[in-house]
Amino acid sequence: MANYNPETGLVGEGVKFERIRRITGYLVGTVDRFNDAKRAEESQRVKHTVVKPVEKN
Amino acid sequence: MLNGIIKRDGRVVMYDISKIKMAILKAMEADGKTDFAKAEEIAVNVENHFVERGANITPTVEEIQDQVEVELMKAGFDSVAKRYILYRASRNNIRERNTSLMKIFDEITFSDALNSDVKRENANVDGDTAMGTMLKYGSEGAKDYYLKFLLAPDQAQAHKDGYIHIHDFDFYALTTTCTQIDIKRLFKDGFSTGHGFLREPNDIASYSALACIAIQSNQNDQHGGQSIVNFDYGLADGVAKTYRKLYLKNIEKYCEIVECPIDYEQLKEASYDITERTGKMPALKADETYLAEELAVLEKLIGDKAIAEKAQKFALKKTESETDKATYQAMEALIHNLNTMHSRAGAQTPFSSVNYGMDTSAEGRMVMKNMLLATEAGLGHGETPIFPIQIFRVKDGINYNPGDPNYDLFQLAIKVSAKRLFPNFSFQDAPFNLASYNPDDVRTEIGYMGCRTRVVANNYDKNNEITYSRGNLSFTSINLPRLAIEAKGDEAEFYRNLKKYMDLCGKQLLDRFAIQKKKKVRNFPFLMGQGVWLGSEGLGPDDEVGEVLKHGTLSIGFIGLAETLTALYGHHHGEGEEYQAKGLEIVGFMRNVVDEMCEKTGLNFSLLATPAEGLSGRFVRMDKKRFGRIAGVTDKDYYTNSFHVPVAYQISAFDKIRLEAPYHAFTNAGHITYVELDGDVSQNLEAFEAVVRAMKEYGIGYGAINHPVDRDPVCGYNGIIGDVCPRCGRRDGEGVPLEKLQKLGLYKHLNASTLGQCGNPDEEADRIPNPLV
Numbered sequence: 001m002a003n004y005n006p007e008t009g010l011v012g013e014g015v016k017f018e019r020i021r022r023i024t025g026y027l028v029g030t031v032d033r034f035n036d037a038k039r040a041e042e043s044q045r046v047k048h049t050v051v052k053p054v055e056k057n
Numbered sequence: 058m059l060n061g062i063i064k065r066d067g068r069v070v071m072y073d074i075s076k077i078k079m080a081i082l083k084a085m086e087a088d089g090k091t092d093f094a095k096a097e098e099i100a101v102n103v104e105n106h107f108v109e110r111g112a113n114i115t116p117t118v119e120e121i122q123d124q125v126e127v128e129l130m131k132a133g134f135d136s137v138a139k140r141y142i143l144y145r146a147s148r149n150n151i152r153e154r155n156t157s158l159m160k161i162f163d164e165i166t167f168s169d170a171l172n173s174d175v176k177r178e179n180a181n182v183d184g185d186t187a188m189g190t191m192l193k194y195g196s197e198g199a200k201d202y203y204l205k206f207l208l209a210p211d212q213a214q215a216h217k218d219g220y221i222h223i224h225d226f227d228f229y230a231l232t233t234t235c236t237q238i239d240i241k242r243l244f245k246d247g248f249s250t251g252h253g254f255l256r257e258p259n260d261i262a263s264y265s266a267l268a269c270i271a272i273q274s275n276q277n278d279q280h281g282g283q284s285i286v287n288f289d290y291g292l293a294d295g296v297a298k299t300y301r302k303l304y305l306k307n308i309e310k311y312c313e314i315v316e317c318p319i320d321y322e323q324l325k326e327a328s329y330d331i332t333e334r335t336g337k338m339p340a341l342k343a344d345e346t347y348l349a350e351e352l353a354v355l356e357k358l359i360g361d362k363a364i365a366e367k368a369q370k371f372a373l374k375k376t377e378s379e380t381d382k383a384t385y386q387a388m389e390a391l392i393h394n395l396n397t398m399h400s401r402a403g404a405q406t407p408f409s410s411v412n413y414g415m416d417t418s419a420e421g422r423m424v425m426k427n428m429l430l431a432t433e434a435g436l437g438h439g440e441t442p443i444f445p446i447q448i449f450r451v452k453d454g455i456n457y458n459p460g461d462p463n464y465d466l467f468q469l470a471i472k473v474s475a476k477r478l479f480p481n482f483s484f485q486d487a488p489f490n491l492a493s494y495n496p497d498d499v500r501t502e503i504g505y506m507g508c509r510t511r512v513v514a515n516n517y518d519k520n521n522e523i524t525y526s527r528g529n530l531s532f533t534s535i536n537l538p539r540l541a542i543e544a545k546g547d548e549a550e551f552y553r554n555l556k557k558y559m560d561l562c563g564k565q566l567l568d569r570f571a572i573q574k575k576k577k578v579r580n581f582p583f584l585m586g587q588g589v590w591l592g593s594e595g596l597g598p599d600d601e602v603g604e605v606l607k608h609g610t611l612s613i614g615f616i617g618l619a620e621t622l623t624a625l626y627g628h629h630h631g632e633g634e635e636y637q638a639k640g641l642e643i644v645g646f647m648r649n650v651v652d653e654m655c656e657k658t659g660l661n662f663s664l665l666a667t668p669a670e671g672l673s674g675r676f677v678r679m680d681k682k683r684f685g686r687i688a689g690v691t692d693k694d695y696y697t698n699s700f701h702v703p704v705a706y707q708i709s710a711f712d713k714i715r716l717e718a719p720y721h722a723f724t725n726a727g728h729i730t731y732v733e734l735d736g737d738v739s740q741n742l743e744a745f746e747a748v749v750r751a752m753k754e755y756g757i758g759y760g761a762i763n764h765p766v767d768r769d770p771v772c773g774y775n776g777i778i779g780d781v782c783p784r785c786g787r788r789d790g791e792g793v794p795l796e797k798l799q800k801l802g803l804y805k806h807l808n809a810s811t812l813g814q815c816g817n818p819d820e821e822a823d824r825i826p827n828p829l830v
Contacts, residue, residue: 004795010794010795011771011792011798016790017768018769019766022478027444036174040695041704044705045733046705047734048732049709050710050744
């Protein structure tokens, strides 16, 4: 699984990181299998802060 | 002279005899015997043939060509006729190849999924495999057929033009969407998968194996995902059976060790006899009545009261931890199974979900605890399990507050979700979920399909307002932004068209239902044949399922409320309370329309916050072509999911929850709210819990928290990976020197000659936890 190359002594060449993301409720092991629209959507997601906003008067 | 000619696409064009002549000449040329005069003569004969048939005749291209063949033969040009026929066939082939279906087949056959959006329409089907490709051919071919032969023309047009989207269209005439499977009922007395009968399971390991089989079998009968609605209550029975078995074995074992062996069968018989008389049995929560009765029996069997007492004590002490271990292994196996098993000709892993959270029995609690722990541990190499989607039911008085019987499990659920993205959370106390809840009937507990589908109200049968054994039949979504763009700021026009297209969807759902209704039990050997679906248990193989299907829902969905509001009013609902009010008006309007459909038909119409995967891109691509780039509307590659605040809009988690919650109340066919958290949330469980609690307090029905979960398969690091793996220091796709990995304590027993293609158990065992700094 680790893709060892005896010539260079390197392990893992060409092995990609797995990035688990949620799509329409289901998890997907890698964004590679997302369709184009979902890839675009995922890349634009911003994070939400958990600090309560200051109440406006 | 002829009136004109009907072309293949139905258009009538001017008749031109020279075209016939040219085609004949080409065939003659190919045969090496060009004869202009003869060609002219044959062409005139063809024309005369039709003229003789009547004054106002308009033949089709095909009819003309047939006659050319006849006249060529008559004139003795047999070999030319043969050429002509071949020429015709090859033209037909080219024409056929150029139709969109054949082009799609070509793309399916020769493109990698990486380059083909068609092949990535569904992220859980591997479009690169043989079975995935075969499935895709079938799917695209079926769609073409339905469009041309089954759909009413106005529905087909609206679907093709992207005003509406008929979901799971490839299964249009075949089956229904999904079911909340009641495994407790299914397992009672065993069941058959159609390939063999399975007895009622007798321990937690078989319960977990059979739960997977149930999901797999049912998935083959329907086109959507599958959910177990009562994972806690259902598998608790398995834990109880395992406990009983191990308990009696432990008594036997003790007696054996102290050299007072007893007959196991006799012991078992005696135990079941007590159960029959008193209704009590050996259980996690020890029962005094049972133990007293059993002691008397043991004393008789062993002939020594002291040993009998000790045997009981030994069994009581040992059995709980053994049962716990067996349950953990069963949950681990279930997760592994659901992530590796295939359905639908091997092209897909079943889309599975499980609901749990409110069973307070010791057995049910043991199931949930171990399910959560097994999820936390991950798969064989520490991977995050993709299936099943787990949905934890949150409820006041059961698990929400300190002192509640399952509060510990709620806390554990938070911890696991912060690491593994599951479980999601459903909220029994949301007013619309509480409305149908009856504490005396577990079947009224709310259940969600992982994707968000929700079924509980029952307009067809008020006595069965339950979640269990029901599901969605089919759903169709409306392209809301399109209607908004076309309204050009005219609110009344927008609502007129919205009503028009909702009516069209309603009609289309009924047409589809008319096809579904005619199916027989034998078309759904598991779903209906095994009584999984509500009411189907009394039906025979040739009975139609129309009546019992009425327990299911027909749902109208929507996408892109944010873009709709922007098109109509210049801003979306995240940008001001007045736009939020407009958003609620639109979705409230839609809910009213489906409620009216319920009244009119006696069926279960409902409003869905559509889980759009393929659709998110399809509508916007078409609208970009039609209207060009409109800021905030068509300027992205996707329309925002249902009523969500746009994903790229800066907003606090609490504001997002507050704004989205009221839409949950309207969308009775299903909904979900996502919050995106940054960083390693497993190190900030308080923040995670605060978000879950906010969901409950604001009246969210179903919610989930997204956060980055990455894994490096080379060193096994699980957590957040930016550009560089924090553990082994490699970049995406880069190699790492073996010595460096060995210094990290990895691959210790391996060298260049033993490092192979497969994971090595020694290496796995060597892995150390990763520092989080």
